[in-house]
Amino acid sequence: MAGPGIARVRRNAAARLGDIGEEDEEIEVVPMPREVPVPEPMTEPAPEEVPA
């Protein structure tokens, strides 16, 4: 039995628990891929010039 200070939660009554103001339509938000650092291209050292 519900005692003092305990009230039944009704579907709409819960709205007062968090008020984000006037609500828009529901959307599906897909996170942007997190930036991954691109490794520096491997470069081979230039071959030493060999005098003819």
Added chain:
Amino acid sequence: MPDEGPALVLGSVRGRRSFGVLPDGRLTGLYYTQAWAAGENQASCFHEGGVLVELPGGSVAVRGAHSRSIGTTHGLQGCTCGFYAYYRADPYARSGRISGIIEGFGRVVLGTQGFRAEKARILALVAGRDLRRTCERYPDVAWFAEERAMLAEFPPTQDGPSL
């Protein structure tokens, strides 16, 4: 005609919110006391069958609610479930609560003052007191000594995401 579902938006939305903290360091919601995980969190709907309990000190919590997953059979529209956060002032900020920034994604309802989201992750927190256990629980979160610094580095989305 088949239901096409909600419009897809690439991006995310950030907002401020407050947390409670358990003795073991895990963060909770202020009314629903399920613990937040490090990384991605999936909201459930607890808006049926629960009782609102007034706790000593004037705070409230919901006990005994039945959990429903949010997805194809139950969306955010027409209900009040989801992770809540606010673009500007956090109306639930109080002394003794933990302030932070979350990123919301998945199914999201945007409001004029904030949003509620099916999925969320904690990005940043303000450690106004000794929260060593909480720091260990959320290793990927950025910690700040002052709220102002947190807001400068992780600004909440102003007036919703740019679509």
